[in-house]
Amino acid sequence: MRLEAKPRPSMAMLVLYPVGAVAVTLVVTSLLVLAAGASPLPVFVLVAKGAAGSQFALLETLTRATPLIFTGLAVAVAFRAKLWNIGAEAQLYIGGVVTVVLGTGALPLPAPILIPVIMIAVMVAGGLMLLGPAILKTRFGVDEVVTTLLLNFIVLLFVSMLLEGVLKDPMGLGWPQSQMVAADARLPRIIQGRRFHYGFVIALVAAFAIWFIMKKTTLGYEMRAVGHNPQAARFAGIPVNGVLMKTALISGGLAALAGFSEVAGLKGNLTLDLSPGFGYTGIVVAMLAMLNPLGVVAAAIFVAGIFVGADAMSRAAGVPSYIADVMVATSLLTMVTAIMLSRYRIRWR
Amino acid sequence: MDAFEILFTASFWVAAIRIASPLIFATMGELICERAGVLNLGIEGIMVAGAFAGWVTVYAGGDLWMGVAIAALAGAMFGLLHGTLTVPLGLSQHVVGIGITLLATSLTYFTYRVVLPQVSSPPRIEPFRNWAVPYLSDIPILGPALFNQTPLTYLAFVTVAVVAWVLYRTPLGLAVRAAGENPAAVEAQGMSVTAIRMGAVMVGSALMAVGGAFLTMSAFNSFFFEMVNGRGWICIALVVFGSWRPGKALLGAILFAAFDAYQVRLQQITGGVVPYQIFLMMPYVLSILALVVMARRATYPKALMIPYQKGER
Numbered sequence: 102m103r104l105e106a107k108p109r110p111s112m113a114m115l116v117l118y119p120v121g122a123v124a125v126t127l128v129v130t131s132l133l134v135l136a137a138g139a140s141p142l143p144v145f146v147l148v149a150k151g152a153a154g155s156q157f158a159l160l161e162t163l164t165r166a167t168p169l170i171f172t173g174l175a176v177a178v179a180f181r182a183k184l185w186n187i188g189a190e191a192q193l194y195i196g197g198v199v200t201v202v203l204g205t206g207a208l209p210l211p212a213p214i215l216i217p218v219i220m221i222a223v224m225v226a227g228g229l230m231l232l233g234p235a236i237l238k239t240r241f242g243v244d245e246v247v248t249t250l251l252l253n254f255i256v257l258l259f260v261s262m263l264l265e266g267v268l269k270d271p272m273g274l275g276w277p278q279s280q281m282v283a284a285d286a287r288l289p290r291i292i293q294g295r296r297f298h299y300g301f302v303i304a305l306v307a308a309f310a311i312w313f314i315m316k317k318t319t320l321g322y323e324m325r326a327v328g329h330n331p332q333a334a335r336f337a338g339i340p341v342n343g344v345l346m347k348t349a350l351i352s353g354g355l356a357a358l359a360g361f362s363e364v365a366g367l368k369g370n371l372t373l374d375l376s377p378g379f380g381y382t383g384i385v386v387a388m389l390a391m392l393n394p395l396g397v398v399a400a401a402i403f404v405a406g407i408f409v410g411a412d413a414m415s416r417a418a419g420v421p422s423y424i425a426d427v428m429v430a431t432s433l434l435t436m437v438t439a440i441m442l443s444r445y446r447i448r449w450r
Numbered sequence: 451m452d453a454f455e456i457l458f459t460a461s462f463w464v465a466a467i468r469i470a471s472p473l474i475f476a477t478m479g480e481l482i483c484e485r486a487g488v489l490n491l492g493i494e495g496i497m498v499a500g501a502f503a504g505w506v507t508v509y510a511g512g513d514l515w516m517g518v519a520i521a522a523l524a525g526a527m528f529g530l531l532h533g534t535l536t537v538p539l540g541l542s543q544h545v546v547g548i549g550i551t552l553l554a555t556s557l558t559y560f561t562y563r564v565v566l567p568q569v570s571s572p573p574r575i576e577p578f579r580n581w582a583v584p585y586l587s588d589i590p591i592l593g594p595a596l597f598n599q600t601p602l603t604y605l606a607f608v609t610v611a612v613v614a615w616v617l618y619r620t621p622l623g624l625a626v627r628a629a630g631e632n633p634a635a636v637e638a639q640g641m642s643v644t645a646i647r648m649g650a651v652m653v654g655s656a657l658m659a660v661g662g663a664f665l666t667m668s669a670f671n672s673f674f675f676e677m678v679n680g681r682g683w684i685c686i687a688l689v690v691f692g693s694w695r696p697g698k699a700l701l702g703a704i705l706f707a708a709f710d711a712y713q714v715r716l717q718q719i720t721g722g723v724v725p726y727q728i729f730l731m732m733p734y735v736l737s738i739l740a741l742v743v744m745a746r747r748a749t750y751p752k753a754l755m756i757p758y759q760k761g762e763r
Contacts, residue, residue: 102538102644102760103759103760104539104540104759133557133560136564137560137564138564185544187548237738237741237742241742241745241746242745242746242748243738243741243742243745244690244741244745246491246544246686247683247686247687247690247737247738247741248738248741250680250683251680251683251684251687251734251737251738252734252738253680254679254680254683254731254734255731255734255735258727258730258731259727259731261727262725262727262728265725265727266725381548381552384545384548385549385552388545419567421559421560421563421564421567423556423559423560423563424560426552426555426556426559426560427553427556427557427560429552429556430549430552430553430556430557431553433545433548433549433552433553434531434535434546434549434550434553437535437541437542437545437546437549438535438539438541441539441540441541
């Protein structure tokens with residue numbers, strides 16, 4: 102068999118194949134639900150209700166989507182330049198560490214100044230976190246996939262060390278957790294009495310900013326060129342390594358903002374379970390969005406809905422909530438396949 | 451005991467070889483895939499799936515070797531999926547690999563919860579027992595380390611020999627290596643690059659799963675979440691460290707495991723002065739350092755990560 106590029110993918114194909122991908126995902130998950138001894142349709146209804154059936158559910162979904170928008174953007178930016186950042190999880194935790202270090206009284210500033218200062222510091226720290234692997238890639242030819250993956254484990258142990266050491270809350274009853282950040286460093290809630298916070302608004306602003314950079318600036322053009330064909334980009338006079346460094350700084354910074362937003366907006370302090378894999382799920386979000394920054398927002402809300410909905414469903418129907426992870430992973434594989442099939446035709450000889 | 455004396459205790463080397471065993475299986479698996487031109491980032495998840503598949507087979511009343519076979523089969527199935535998406539369809543090996551890891555891990559956790567809905571402490575199985583090779587196991591230090599282990603450890607060493615022999619001494623191995631270096635030449639010989647790569651990914655994934663199964667069936671006796679804990683990613687580093695050669699990769703795995711066993715013992719000696727997390731970080735830091743040192747002179751397969759299209763130049 103051979104793959105042949107279709108001259109111009111028709112609109113119908115661009116819609117039909119992703120719908121097919123969703124259908125395949127639903128079939129796979131239905132089989133698993135059946136295996137778990139429940140019937141699929143009521144389970145899917147429960148997931149949908151749990152994700153968007155009430156104001157409470159919808160706000161929970163948007164709250165869960167907030168860190169995923171940041172990590173999704175981080176991955177989308179990096180993958181566009183073919184910088185394989187699988188380390189968003191580590192960058193997220195570093196963002197949380199910086200937020201706690203600066204937010205627990207180290208900087209006596211009022212909120213309107215303190216929060217931007219923390220955000221800048223968080224982004225710099227996260228960016229440097231990815232700059233290391235990027236330099237190892239360009240200088241020594243070390244594959245950044247492996248280094249960023251290994252750094253996830255190193256950073257988590259580092260955070261664990263901090264939480265049992267210098268950052269440990271003396272009032273924490275021995276739990277490995279940090280002090281709460283000061284009120285001036287907290288992101289306010291958007292609706293009183295709900296967990297939904299201004300981190301979501303910052304995430305939307307970030308998505309528009311990244312969309313603008315990618316589409317309207319020279320840097321964005323250079324990043325796409327480097328991702329598409331580094332040799333050609335170099336030949337055209339684009340400083341490929343420099344562009345990769347800038348990409349690393351932006352991507353790492355975005356992932357770190359996820360940690361900032363979770364600590365300053367939602368949790369208030371840093372613990373070892375700050376992220377249930379937001380960094381890895383960000384990869385799925387970015388791919389579902391086809392690396393489009395605005396698409397990341399939609400994809401993050403969709404993926405967050407599956408997780409929040411599955412939690413609610415699991416309590417009601419007894420199907421393990423890991424079904425959400427299976428659904429998300431399956432949709433990643435079916436979606437990349439669908440996108441490829443909509444652009445290429447398979448010729449059987 | 452001081453830090454240096456540890457190196458001359460038998461228990462240290464026994465532990466080192468035991469820690470190396472799952473890494474040897476999985477590293478050989480990844481090596482086969484990469485030699486054929488496919489980077490398999492599904493390794494971490496496939497090890498999780500293998501660990502569970504082997505364990506649950508025995509838990510359900512199966513024989514230990516049956517457990518190993520089921521684990522290998524589960525690995526091969528994920529390999530089939532990985533191969534289908536990356537070889538004929540030519541999708542990004544990075545994205546598909548991460549996807550396979552997420553899928554295999556979540557599918558395993560889901561199945562675990564369905565099979566065992568209400569357990570607080572994971573149930574145990576009767577794992578592989580040590581089998582001492584007569585006479586050889588009496589050699590001081592080396593004897594217990596190399597000749598008083600479980601059958602799965604011996605199988606790991608046999609696997610390295612077989613992989614090396616097949617890769618360098620058989621036409622099949624030549625075809626696999628050529629598929630990773632110069633796929634067009636393979637096609638010119640009338641062989642199918644697609645078939646060779648698919649086969650390599652399936653066999654490689656089966657070995658990764660057996661590596662995972664070692665954890666639940668030989669090193670420990672039950673299945674825990676997060677028990678693979680980055681071992682798959684370390685194996686990818688070990689393949690680079692061994693410059694894609696089975697013998698060197700074996701050496702790398704043993705060195706790495708010896709270091710891991712050493713840090714555990716050093717941790718006990720230093721007695722809490724240094725935070726334990728520093729010791730736990732060492733294996734990952736060491737992997738990165740090994741990559742930095744080796745990456746420059748590494749001669750990686752030329753066609754690694756490049757999908758092959760028949761008739762394309």
